[in-house]
Amino acid sequence: MAVETKDTPATGRCLIRNIGRLLTGDLNAPLADSDCLLIEDGVIAGFTAEPADHEIDAAGCAVAPGLIDGHCHPVFGDWTPRQNQTGWIEMNVNGGVTTFISAGEVHLPGRPKDAEGVKALAMVAQRCFTNFRAVGAKVIAGAPVPELDFDRDFYVALKDAGIRHIGEIGLGTVAKGPDAARVTAWCRELGIETIMHTGGPSIAGSHLVGAADVLEAQPDIVSHINGGPTSIPHDDIRELCRHATGALEAVHNGNEKSAIVALEGAMANDRLADFLIGTDAPAGSGVQPNGMLRMATLLASFGGLPAELAWCCGSGNVAHRRGLSQGILAPGRPADLVFMDRPGGSPGDDVLGAMAMGNIPGIAAVMIDGKMRTGRSRSTPPSARVPVI
Numbered sequence: 001m002a003v004e005t006k007d008t009p010a011t012g013r014c015l016i017r018n019i020g021r022l023l024t025g026d027l028n029a030p031l032a033d034s035d036c037l038l039i040e041d042g043v044i045a046g047f048t049a050e051p052a053d054h055e056i057d058a059a060g061c062a063v064a065p066g067l068i069d070g071h072c073h074p075v076f077g078d079w080t081p082r083q084n085q086t087g088w089i090e091m092n093v094n095g096g097v098t099t100f101i102s103a104g105e106v107h108l109p110g111r112p113k114d115a116e117g118v119k120a121l122a123m124v125a126q127r128c129f130t131n132f133r134a135v136g137a138k139v140i141a142g143a144p145v146p147e148l149d150f151d152r153d154f155y156v157a158l159k160d161a162g163i164r165h166i167g168e169i170g171l172g173t174v175a176k177g178p179d180a181a182r183v184t185a186w187c188r189e190l191g192i193e194t195i196m197h198t199g200g201p202s203i204a205g206s207h208l209v210g211a212a213d214v215l216e217a218q219p220d221i222v223s224h225i226n227g228g229p230t231s232i233p234h235d236d237i238r239e240l241c242r243h244a245t246g247a248l249e250a251v252h253n254g255n256e257k258s259a260i261v262a263l264e265g266a267m268a269n270d271r272l273a274d275f276l277i278g279t280d281a282p283a284g285s286g287v288q289p290n291g292m293l294r295m296a297t298l299l300a301s302f303g304g305l306p307a308e309l310a311w312c313c314g315s316g317n318v319a320h321r322r323g324l325s326q327g328i329l330a331p332g333r334p335a336d337l338v339f340m341d342r343p344g345g346s347p348g349d350d351v352l353g354a355m356a357m358g359n360i361p362g363i364a365a366v367m368i369d370g371k372m373r374t375g376r377s378r379s380t381p382p383s384a385r386v387p388v389i
Contacts, residue, residue: 009042009335010370015052016063016387020341020350022047023064023308025316025328027273030308032329037063039335042370046331057388058339061364062351064311066098066336067292068318068327071195071223071251071278074100074141075108076125078134080282082107088282089134091289094379096361098336098368099326101318102141103195103223104167106203107282113172115154118144122163136368138326138336143167143195146174152186159190168223170197175207177216184217193322195221198240199254200230203284211236215243221276221321224251226258228280234261241265246274247321252291253280256298263303276321277314289379293360301358308352339365343381 015038022032034047069092075081078089089100105111105125112118126142133139144158145167158166166187169180175197184194196219197209210232214222222244225237228251237258241248248266250259266275277299279291288294292314299310319327326334342354343362351361362383366374376386 010039011041012053013045013051014039014054014056014370015049016056016058017049018060019058019063020060021062021352022329023062023311024330025065025312025319026330027309027312027316030306030312037329039370042335044329044331044333044335054389059385059387061339061341061383061385061387064338064340065315065327065329066338066366066368067096067296067314068099068101068324069097069279069292070101070221070276070318070322071103071249071280072100073104073107073280073282074102074125074129074139075105076128077132080107080287081109082282082284083287085282085287088287088289089137089139091287091379093135093137093366094363094374094377095289095291095293096338096340096363096366097137097292098338098366099138099324100140101322102139102143102167103280104143104145104171105141106145106167106171113147115147115150118147118150119154119157119161122158123161126163135373136371138368140164145172146183148173148179155183155186155190155192159192163192165193165195168195168197169217169219170209171203171206175209175213177213180213180217180219184219193221194219195223197223197228198225199227199232202228211239214240218245220246222246222248224249224254224278224280225262226250226254226256229253229255229285231255231258234258237261238265241269241271247276248274249276249278250295251278251280252288252295253283253285259295259298260303263299263305272309273317274321275313276318290360293380297355297358297360300355306352307355310355335367335370337367338363339367339387341383341385344384
């Protein structure tokens with residue numbers, strides 16, 4: 001298993017040429033009119049062909065920003081106790097994911113629930129993943145789950161410790177509207193991002209959280225609006241699309257029909273920029289290395305969303321709503337890239353056509369911070385073409 005720690009970007013200039021389609025991740029301009037991309041010291045420098053230290057021939061593959069799984073549940077290292085599986089992060093990188101955002105380290109056996117223990121766990125998780133990057137993956141961890149006996153001073157201490165967001169409201173004893181609203185108010189005042197479980201209970205000790213609870217609390221992220229895994233009624237999803245002020249997140253480990261209802265609700269209310277996708281994995285339903293690809297393809301096929309816009313829902317939209325520099329191909333942004341093509345045997349002229357037909361992309365290579373991390377993917381069907389260094 002390839003593992004890197006304390007990773008640093010590549011140095012020098014790299015020119016990627018012969019790109020078939022260049023997806024930007026930016027909803028306002030999802031396709032760039034260029035067949036080349038220039039990288040310098042691990043950062044995107046521009047879309048022009050200039051002299052470089054080395055070149056990569058994309059061989060007609062599409063190039064896109066790496067996907068950001070905005071809802072996952074890491075613990076420590078590249079291991080999940082929920083499924084007793086190692087290597088889940090590495091396999092997700094093979095599925096085109098370059099950044100992971102924790103929604104709570106809830107699967108740790110015997111995880112603490114007292115204030116000091118919860119804070120300590122968040123700090124350890126955050127610092128561990130700062131120092132450990134499996135195949136270069138960026139894991140933003142340290143998401144403490146709120147409990148009823150935590151007062152405002154607890155959240156002040158989180159802020160002072162450098163914790164940027166809390167775990168899912170609803171996975172602990174804070175779940176219903178008034179209690180959740182108290183927590184979101186404190187966090188909003190302190191500049192801590194809030195996310196809130198939506199739907200039926202997911203693990204022992206979690207709670208049913210309905211639309212009324214979410215609307216009273218108004219978290220920054222309406223987590224798995226399509227259920228995690230059990231969905232609220234479709235009319236309630238539409239109500240959240242109209243009146244929730246936070247981003248609307250749909251996940252692979254939720255209800256697929258409800259995900260389409262949520263997409264339709266977001267578009268009906270001119271809120272596609274607020275629509276995010278994630279996986280909610282690892283979870284009881286397993287580890288899905290292609291979960292993000294499957295969600296983007298679901299939106300592009302059953303949802304009827306142009307595939308380049310569906311990709312934005314898992315890249316640039318997440319970057320905008322969650323304050324990240326990666327996820328968009330633009331000068332000054334990290335060179336976290338996915339090389340992909342239609343899978344062998346798929347109809348469609350290219351990867352976008354294949355996704356519109358319902359076939360997930362074949363990942364040909366993944367780059368993080370300007371360094372190639374994988375070749376042809378171990379988790380997707382083989383791409384029709386592969387880049388050549």
